[in-house]
Amino acid sequence: MSVAGQAAKDIIQRELYRVIGSDLESLPLSTEIEESGLDSLKLSEAVLSLEHQLGIVLDDDALTAISDCGTIGDVIDLLAANL
Amino acid sequence: MTLQLYSRAADVLAESITADVEQCEQRLRYAMVDCVWQLIPFAEDYVELISSVLTSFRQTDNAYLSAKEVFQRYLVSQFYDRLILAVEPSAAVRLSRPLIDIAELERLPKSGAIVASLHQSRYLLFGSRFFVERPEFYKMAARPTSIDHAGFEGRVAKRTLHASDRSTPVKAVRALSAGATILMMIDHVHSHAEKYKLRFLGAEMEVNLGAAWLALKAGVPIFPIALFQDGPIYRLRVLPAVYPTADLGATMQNICLQLEQAVALDPLSWNRWGAVFGDQRKGRIQQELRAIKQTIWQEIIRAYRRREGAR
Numbered sequence: 001m002s003v004a005g006q007a008a009k010d011i012i013q014r015e016l017y018r019v020i021g022s023d024l025e026s027l028p029l030s031t032e033i034e035e036s037g038l039d040s041l042k043l044s045e046a047v048l049s050l051e052h053q054l055g056i057v058l059d060d061d062a063l064t065a066i067s068d069c070g071t072i073g074d075v076i077d078l079l080a081a082n083l
Numbered sequence: 084m085t086l087q088l089y090s091r092a093a094d095v096l097a098e099s100i101t102a103d104v105e106q107c108e109q110r111l112r113y114a115m116v117d118c119v120w121q122l123i124p125f126a127e128d129y130v131e132l133i134s135s136v137l138t139s140f141r142q143t144d145n146a147y148l149s150a151k152e153v154f155q156r157y158l159v160s161q162f163y164d165r166l167i168l169a170v171e172p173s174a175a176v177r178l179s180r181p182l183i184d185i186a187e188l189e190r191l192p193k194s195g196a197i198v199a200s201l202h203q204s205r206y207l208l209f210g211s212r213f214f215v216e217r218p219e220f221y222k223m224a225a226r227p228t229s230i231d232h233a234g235f236e237g238r239v240a241k242r243t244l245h246a247s248d249r250s251t252p253v254k255a256v257r258a259l260s261a262g263a264t265i266l267m268m269i270d271h272v273h274s275h276a277e278k279y280k281l282r283f284l285g286a287e288m289e290v291n292l293g294a295a296w297l298a299l300k301a302g303v304p305i306f307p308i309a310l311f312q313d314g315p316i317y318r319l320r321v322l323p324a325v326y327p328t329a330d331l332g333a334t335m336q337n338i339c340l341q342l343e344q345a346v347a348l349d350p351l352s353w354n355r356w357g358a359v360f361g362d363q364r365k366g367r368i369q370q371e372l373r374a375i376k377q378t379i380w381q382e383i384i385r386a387y388r389r390r391e392g393a394r
Contacts, residue, residue: 039276044300047250
């Protein structure tokens with residue numbers, strides 16, 4: 001992964017943990033979304049904030065694909081792939 | 084005996100689909116009278132429940148809740164709802180136009196708004212109007228609603244936001260920012276969004292915070308609405324706007340304070356009495372109501388198909 005790609009991934013990870021109100025130690029990337037506290041409003045809060053920070057707009061297909069993610073790590077990978 | 088009466092009323096109704104609307108309503112009311120009398124003991128039980136809740140909460144004079152009158156109204160509206168399920172959309176709209184007053188929707192801003200509603204049994208009647216006539220109208224729902232099954236799929240599918248999709252709030256904010264009006268029924272929770280307990284009609288009710296969150300993010304007001312019967316007309320009333328604050332729970336409570344008026348205007352139209360004030364007795368009443376609704380629906384569909392087959 002490029003330096004820029006890794007930096008973007010770090011921003012996404014930081015933003016997701018901010019809206020959940022937790023950290024990587026308490027909630028590893030393998031944590032199921034259902035158990036993480038990442039409900040649809042918190043997830044959307046993070047997406048809107050990331051779009052604002054990174055100056056991008058995710059398309060509807062990418063947004064819909066988030067619903068299929070099983071873990072926090074999956075969400076981070078999916079968002080990073082669509083930047 | 085009761086079933087025969089339903090069947091007779093359903094025949095009259097099916098026959099009336101292409102008839103003059105006023106005549107249809109008159110014939111329907113005649114056909115209903117016997118049904119209503121058959122069901123008075125049941126109606127009195129249900130009315131007693133609703134009256135006791137309303138009276139204890141706001142000291143309402145419940146004299147207007149005459150069992151016969153209320154249940155007659157209820158059955159007529161159920162018949163109209165089933166009628167809309169039974170006919171093709173343009174006929175449903177034609178039939179409902181003189182009966183449904185949605186003029187107050189003109190008060191909504193064109194720059195985006197959330198319309199907050201309760202689960203009211205008139206939804207299908209109203210929905211058949213505003214989803215056809217108001218292209219800016221979206222709905223948010225956890226699962227397909229009655230309007231999706233009523234031949235309106237093509238008209239509403241692209242304007243349905245699925246609450247079960249975790250990214251729906253982002254899509255909804257974008258739609259609101261583009262001027263959409265999103266209808267949300269706030270008295271039912273789904274599992275993907277944060278829940279909040281508030282007071283409603285003196286009881287505790289659980290809601291999702293989505294309406295308040297969306298309004299805050301998109302910078303749009305929330306308009307609670309009431310659907311109620313006013314003589315022979317079903318009307319939609321737009322209640323005073325609620326402007327969201329960062330305290331999402333307080334915003335939802337303010338919406339619900341307005342929506343209490345919707346219940347007071349037409350108590351029987353609210354479908355969630357049993358869920359919010361649930362105990363065994365009320366649960367049984369809800370079950371009986373569901374059974375009656377199901378019977379009415381089956382009979383109307385049967386009569387309609389019989390009539391279509393005879394053509």
